[in-house]
Amino acid sequence: MKKKNIEKNLNFLQEKILNSLSRIFLSSFLIITFFYIAPILINFSDKNFNNKEFTNNSKKILAYTLNSNEEKIDENSSNNEKDLLIDIFSLNELESDTVRLSAATIKQLFEDTNYTLNDVREKKLVKPVALTLLPSEIKKIENTKRRKEFFIQIILPLIIKENDNIRLDRKTLFRIINKNNNTVSEINWLEKKYKQYGVRSKDLSSLKIRMDEIPVSLAIAQAAKETGWGTSRFAQEGNALFGQWTWSGEGLKPKDAEEGKGHKVMKFNVLQASVRAYQRNLNTHSSYKEFRKARAEFRDLSKPLDSMELSKYLNEYAETGNQYVKVLQKIIEQNKLQDFDDAKLLPSSIELDSLI
Secondary structure, three states: OOOHHHHHHHHHHHHHHHHHHHHHHHHHHHEEEEEEHHHHHHHHHHHHHHHOOOOOOOOOOOOOOOOOOOOEEOOOOOOOOOHHHHHHHHHHHOOOOOOOOOOHHOOOOOHOOOHHHHHHEEEOEEOOOOOOOOOOHHHHOOHHHHHHHHHHHHHHHHHHHHHHHHHHHHHHHHHHHOOOOOOHHHHHHHHHHHHHHOOOHOOOOHHHHHOOOOOHHHHHHHHHHHHHHOOHHHHHOOOOOOOOEEEEOOOOOOOOOOOOOOEEEEEEOOHHHHHHHHHHHHHHHHHHHHHHHHHHHHOOOOOOOOOOHHHHHHOOOOOOOOHHHHHHHHHHHOOOOHHHHEEEEEOOOOHHHHHH
């Protein structure tokens, strides 16, 4: 009897072990099968059921589509694109007969005017050397540091000039806001600026938030990133410093784009128009609403605009998102670009104009 109980217990134990092993084997098989099949199912689902497009549309504001109703400038605005771009168009048309100076000529011009970045960092004064085109030889400057400094020297006066234009507009705006009654010319000026900045509601506080400067260091960093420090085809052939897109207008087609499909990179006659278009983009497009809000908070606290902080709100400027922000911050830090944020542009002179 005792022997039978022992045999029975042994059989029960063996059966239990076999069941456990079977369950372990089956579980392992199911887990392995799941990890093998899951990627196939996900890929199949993406191809057949997921129609969501993960594309970056934040560069499409300045599209040169003056008679198109398909693209809205801002989700809260129905203003015609022409109103936003009229001053950019006029700037483009004003200087269509430009001459491309060689790198050697530009370097000599900088030497003749004693224009160096070290001097700018020390005295915070920038010579108003307004060049219209990038030199093609910038690609041949092998020394990376020299190429970067040369590129900064070229675009720095252009960026500060556009910020100066905005600063003057803000002064006019604040003068109007602080008056009880406005003249006809002031009302007309406001109407023009409402359209220029896409403020449909004609709200003064909204206009004040949009009509503001872009930190110099941030603009330089974005231009450097988008053009490879002035060496890209888009910069060389189209004065496109900030890689803005157009779907139906004058622009340069990316080499890997299909014929008749996709976007072009906007083309400008002069570098100044590219800088102005870039600033208008950040100041009006809905993708940069948080950027403008953060900038307004700096103003409310009477603090200088911090490009490192504000760059965090430009993650929608490129497909790479937050990685793009990190790249901008690295460019700003490594090249000490914040040294130029408080630099001022010296008044132009007849002597300087004759040199260009």
